[in-house]
Amino acid sequence: MIEAQHLTKRYGPRTAVDGMTFTVRPGRVTGFLGPNGAGKSTTMRMVVGLDRPTSGRVTVNGAPYARHRAPLGEVGVLLDAKAVHPGRSARAHLRALAATHGIGDARVDEVVELAGLGAVAHVRAGRFSLGMGQRLGIAAALLGDPATLVLDEPVNGLDPEGVLWVRTLLRALAAEGRTVLLSSHLMSEMALTADHLVVVGRGRVVADAPVADVVARAGTAAVRVRTPEAARLAAALVRDPALRVVSTAADTLEVSGADAPALAAAAAGIGVVLHELAPVQASLEDAYLQLTGGEVEYRAAAPGTPTTPGASR
Numbered sequence: 001m002i003e004a005q006h007l008t009k010r011y012g013p014r015t016a017v018d019g020m021t022f023t024v025r026p027g028r029v030t031g032f033l034g035p036n037g038a039g040k041s042t043t044m045r046m047v048v049g050l051d052r053p054t055s056g057r058v059t060v061n062g063a064p065y066a067r068h069r070a071p072l073g074e075v076g077v078l079l080d081a082k083a084v085h086p087g088r089s090a091r092a093h094l095r096a097l098a099a100t101h102g103i104g105d106a107r108v109d110e111v112v113e114l115a116g117l118g119a120v121a122h123v124r125a126g127r128f129s130l131g132m133g134q135r136l137g138i139a140a141a142l143l144g145d146p147a148t149l150v151l152d153e154p155v156n157g158l159d160p161e162g163v164l165w166v167r168t169l170l171r172a173l174a175a176e177g178r179t180v181l182l183s184s185h186l187m188s189e190m191a192l193t194a195d196h197l198v199v200v201g202r203g204r205v206v207a208d209a210p211v212a213d214v215v216a217r218a219g220t221a222a223v224r225v226r227t228p229e230a231a232r233l234a235a236a237l238v239r240d241p242a243l244r245v246v247s248t249a250a251d252t253l254e255v256s257g258a259d260a261p262a263l264a265a266a267a268a269g270i271g272v273v274l275h276e277l278a279p280v281q282a283s284l285e286d287a288y289l290q291l292t293g294g295e296v297e298y299r300a301a302a303p304g305t306p307t308t309p310g311a312s313r
């Protein structure tokens with residue numbers, strides 16, 4: 001379990017983490033989401049004692065990280081997969097870590113196999129691809145069989161098979177009753193892996209809820225309308241500036257800005273027969289963009305938008 005209370009971190013005049021309070025519970029995967037610069041890495045570094053809070057506190061399994069006598073057995077950490085001596089083999093790297101905690105070679109071999117590194121365990125880490133480095137970082141995080149895992153972008157650089165492996169592994173670790181906190185910018189992957197989300201923006205928690213609730217709160221993104229007269233219906237609907245009409249197939253439109261009954265009435269008004277009228281649930285990505293829309297530190301102007309200084313804030 002990870003418990004943050006009024007956690008705050010300032011770097012000079014910049015407040016990176018601004019009074020965050022949240023609890024990451026065991027038995028589920030909690031996704032940690034937020035735009036670039038929202039304070040995720042800073043928070044994770046404070047969780048594992050690599051940064052000191054300016055104020056507030058954060059505990060792992062009931063105590064601040066630094067108080068644990070065998071931290072590898074409490075919390076497995078993947079923050080920077082490149083933080084490995086390039087001249088050491090994967091196995092030598094894991095053995096060196098294991099030695100600090102009296103963990104035996106049998107466990108090293110176990111995590112090497114678990115991470116799918118058996119064939120390259122003797123290869124120098126400096127020659128590893130990004131994906132192999134990620135696997136080695138995950139193997140290191142699992143070494144002490146910890147009750148809590150903190151993983152920053154664990155699927156970064158992994159191929160589809162690797163992404164699926166991480167998803168299956170994290171879901172299995174949570175099902176065993178462990179606490180899993182993971183950050184990722186891949187919304188579709190987060191939707192498949194996480195049960196619960198803590199969403200942050202500009203150093204503050206903007207949502208702390210089950211994934212399903214976050215998505216449901218975003219409501220419907222659009223209504224799918226299928227009709228043999230799609231072009232005629234679209235021509236009528238686009239006259240209303242409140243509606244956004246996208247043609248997704250010859251006979252299908254996705255319309256946002258009106259609900260299904262209003263669209264049915266509009267179609268009936270011009271004698272267009274409908275074959276399907278279905279609300280389309282917002283995706284996690286839609287929900288995330290709604291939640292963090294005002295919280296983005298750096299935002300590119302939309303094409304054609306004047307780039308007045310300060311206008312992006």
Ligand SMILES: Nc1ncnc2c1ncn2[C@@H]1O[C@H](COP(=O)(O)OP(=O)(O)OP(=O)(O)O)[C@@H](O)[C@H]1O
Binds near residue numbers: 038
């Ligand atoms: N060591 C530091 N010194 C000064 N400012 C820092 C330092 N570390 C982070 N920051 C600032 O704190 C804010 C939060 O950064 P952080 O890296 O925690 O965000 P993040 O949510 O992890 O972003 P990303 O998704 O880009 O990794 C940013 O504005 C960043 O520039």
